[in-house]
Amino acid sequence: MAKRARAVRWGVPVAAVAVVAAAVGTGPVIAAVRSEPSLPDRTAEQLLADVARTWQTGRMPQMSGTIVETASLGLPSLPGLSGSSGGPGPSGGASMASLLSGSHQLKIWYAGEDRFRLMLPGEMSETDVVANGGTVWLWDSAANTATRLTVPAGSAGGHGGHDAPFPMRSGAASPFATPDQAARQALEAAGTDTAISVGDDVTVAGRAAYQIVLTPKSADSLIRDVRVALDGEKLIPLRVQVYTKGAAEPAFEVGFESLSFTAPAAENFSFTPPAGAKVEEGTATPPADHRPEAVAEAHDRGRVVGSGWDSVLVTSLPDAPAQKPDAPAQKPDAPAEKQDGKERGGLDVAALLDGLKGAATPVSGEWGSGRLLSTKVVSILITDDGRLLAGAVTPEALYRAAGVKG
Amino acid sequence: MSMGENGTAVSEARPLAREEAPVREERRPARPAPGPVRHLTRLLASEIGLTFRRPRNLAMLGVLAVVPVVVGIAVRVASDGDAGGSIIGQIAGNGLMLTFAAFVVMMPIVLPLTVSVVAGDAIAGEAAQGTLRYLLVAPAGRTRLLLVKYANVVVFCLAACALVAVSALVTGLVLFPVGPVTLLSGTTIPAAGALLRVGVVVLYAAAGMAALGAVALAVSTLTEAPIGAVATSVVLVVVSQVLSAIPQVAAVRPVLLTSWWGAFDGALRAPVAFDEMGRGLFAFAAYVLVFGSLAWSRFTSKDITA
Structure with missing residues (x-):
């Protein structure tokens, strides 16, 4: 068979892939094409x-x-x-x-x-x-x-x-x-x-x-x-x-x-x-939710510093092993919210948590010292004196908040 | 050269190199000049005949039929009246659940393995036996042959899934009480409605397996060692299941064939999750299109020496 004919033949699966990709992408593409729906202007x-x-x-x-x-x-x-x-x-x-x-x-x-x-x-x-x-x-x-x-x-x-x-x-x-x-x-x-x-x-x-x-x-x-x-x-x-x-x-x-x-x-x-x-x-908590009171407790002890977008949750670290007898692998320095997430969220969140823990870096400054977890949407600071600060703010803002109370 | 002559050439040449002697009689055309469609159906019928008479395939189908029986007996022996929440646990309370449980148990590996053997063998097996050449005596035959091979795989998928369902149904009827079925949504439907949903599950599962069949067929055109094609197909299944289990690469899940197999549980919801199953069917169709065209490109352009 001629080389050219062969090349044409192999074009068919390439076209098939393109068709599938187009079909998968059709939704967004159509949405993009129609992205200016004619709605009356409103301020x-x-x-x-x-x-x-x-x-x-x-x-x-x-x-x-x-x-x-x-x-x-x-x-x-x-x-x-x-x-x-x-x-x-x-x-x-x-x-x-x-x-x-x-x-x-x-x-x-x-x-x-x-x-x-x-x-x-x-x-x-x-x-x-x-x-x-x-x-x-x-x-x-x-x-x-x-x-x-x-x-x-x-x-x-x-x-x-x-x-x-x-x-x-x-x-x-x-x-x-x-x-x-x-x-x-x-x-x-x-x-x-x-x-x-x-x-x-x-x-x-x-x-x-x-x-x-x-x-x-x-x-x-x-x-x-x-x-x-x-x-x-x-x-x-x-x-x-x-x-x-x-x-x-x-x-x-x-x-x-x-x-x-x-x-x-x-x-x-x-x-x-x-x-x-x-x-x-009853008005019970869902059956799979083992320890909701732990979360409530953690929140009760917390307070919010700042306002609006800069809100920073400051809370003292719960004594994790005591509160979570059913989660033996729990590390005591894990953030409160995340422990809860791990427990109820199953393996996915657990794996995620481990990744985050690995990403925690030791930090220190005028406010003291601790470990910082920084993701693109949230920063979490665990100070060595047992406080947890979290917020959708830059680490610097957390340091400031950590320094306020001292 | 007319189609009739092609048909004759194919039909007569092929069985010579095969073991199944009686097949030769069937393959000889009864009329002198069958049309293209007739020719295709004839070829397909003989393919299906070969597939379902092959001892190896029969043994695999036997295993497929036995697994639900084993599951049923195990639950019967183990259960002490306590119906748990899981699908397996519910079998004890309702024999119809065994059908759905059988698919839960067999969709991940047993069914794919069976389909991989049949589809992976389709082209490579003929090449290994040296019969492929004879099948391709007809000049325009490659595309048609591939179509027939794939149609045969689809029929096998359907038969395999139906067999699992029937075996599970019979076992369930014999070993357990049968009554209205509780769906995942907590809704209870009459047994007749449950049977209808079994049908939906069978069709969906068969479609999922047919998509795998297209992959295995494509691999089958790449090699002359059928065991290589079968192994490759099975390895692909296992690898994609491993990938599905790793949370860090969750993004690839929608692209994997295996992640759509489980969506047959949409038939067990109220209302039936047609949207999710429809998306699964789309994924299957995409796999068939891509790997079918790959198989075609390879098969129609390669040098057949055996």
């Missing part, structure tokens, strides 16, 4: 006002969709996400800590504040939160356990905390939030220290969306900006992206991958514990 102020109005009425449209969360390396906390996490979409339960790394999927069916279902698919397993009226079921297929959580009167859709209908933990332990929650938190955190602008319109999950860009004014912040995509029509948040300084890809992203504003099927909200399943009662 940031108008947009925020409209959003505030929409949220005050508290009526989220009925919808069902798939939310994808992507977190890059070592993101234990998003500033402003800690504390209250109100809104109808709770953080959905036991395996949430596994969301600290990689990309994860969450499906949502939403028919109203007290009628919704969240599904976290796993490999041959599933975690579900099904709310219907006053009853909330937490279903963990791997443990074959259904937990009935009764909603205390008046707190449905209220603010999170330990009395919330769902086992919501504060920021560090629940990095995952619905776009609604995340956007609300980001906007609430915005104050005098944030520049708010309207970015280019984008297409998210096939819908034209406004984009609000929140840029921290502080030079100490590791966050470059936070971009909130708001549906052009319904004004609900479709996506939240956190960009760090000097990174092209978002360090954290949560947004709808697919979304439809149709009423979800009623079957989604009717949960009956299957025969043979363990049924538990």
Whole structure:
């Protein structure tokens, strides 16, 4: 066979690879081509006002969709996400800590504040939160356990905390939030220290969306900006992206991958514990969550220095081995949030942690000495006198905070 | 040269070098000039006949059928009425779960191994036996031959997966009570609905195996040693499973064939996770396209000496 004919033949698989690559890339490409959806111009102020109005009425449209969360390396906390996490979409339960790394999927069916279902698919397993009226079921297929959580009167859709209908933990332990929650938190955190602008319109999950860009004014912040995509029509948040300084890809992203504003099927909200399943009662914590009180304790002992984007969590180190008898491999100097993440998050997070520990460098200065973990989105300082400082700020800001109390 | 003559040439030349004597009769065309499609189906039928009569392949299918029985008996012997939460644990409570458990157990290595043997042998095996030459007497035959070989692999994948399901179903019916099935979502569906979902699982698993078949077939065109093609294919499967297990390289997971095999569990959710399974099917199709075209390029341009 002639050489040329042979070369042509080998062009076919190359073309096949190109076709596949094109097909995989089609989504983003189409989105890019359509990236200027024609939405009426609005200033940031108008947009925020409209959003505030929409949220005050508290009526989220009925919808069902798939939310994808992507977190890059070592993101234990998003500033402003800690504390209250109100809104109808709770953080959905036991395996949430596994969301600290990689990309994860969450499906949502939403028919109203007290009628919704969240599904976290796993490999041959599933975690579900099904709310219907006053009853909330937490279903963990791997443990074959259904937990009935009764909603205390008046707190449905209220603010999170330990009395919330769902086992919501504060920021560090629940990095995952619905776009609604995340956007609300980001906007609430915005104050005098944030520049708010309207970015280019984008297409998210096939819908034209406004984009609000929140840029921290502080030079100490590791966050470059936070971009909130708001549906052009319904004004609900479709996506939240956190960009760090000097990174092209978002360090954290949560947004709808697919979304439809149709009423979800009623079957989604009717949960009956299957025969043979363990049924538990109460406002209990999820079964797989062994020691939530340890986290709560760590947070109770902590205090926040600074404000807004520069917030630094200062806490004394927990006595890890004593608090975690079920995690013998735990090193006593590990950060509190991360211990929790490791315990509940399984191997992925553990491996991640080991990597981070390896990256810890001894540092010292006027404030004292200790070890510093620095990731692109968070800095963690463990001082030799047993304090832990963490924040989405530069190490220098941590040193300053460490020097304040001495 | 007409198709009929091609067909005759292929059909008569090939069995000479093979052991299966009775096959020769079947391969002789009954009519003088079958059309191209007819010719293809005829060739495929004879391929399938060869595949399913080959003792080695029958032995592998036998193993596939036995594994669910072994799992069933093990659970039956071990279980003392305590139905655990895992899929294996649920078998004791419901025999239908054995079908899904069988796929959980066999998708990672047993099924891929079987498919690798058949697909890896497809071209390299003929080359090693010295029969490939005879198959290619027809001038326009290479593309068609490759298509037939691959179609045969697909049929085998489907048969293997169906066999696993049937064996598991029968074992489950015999050893355990059967009733409404609890899905991963906690929803309980009637047994008939569960059977439908078994069908979906079988089709999805077969598609996943067919994608591996395309890879093995491509490797098979590269060598004249069938064992090399089979081993390469199996090693590729194991390596990608190892890669899937390493968190640091999580980014490559969506690209790996093996990471989509497990998505058959979408059939066990309520509502059925068609989106996730659809993405899996897309990945399978991409593998078939890329490796199928690789196999084609290699096979149609290489010098066949054996």
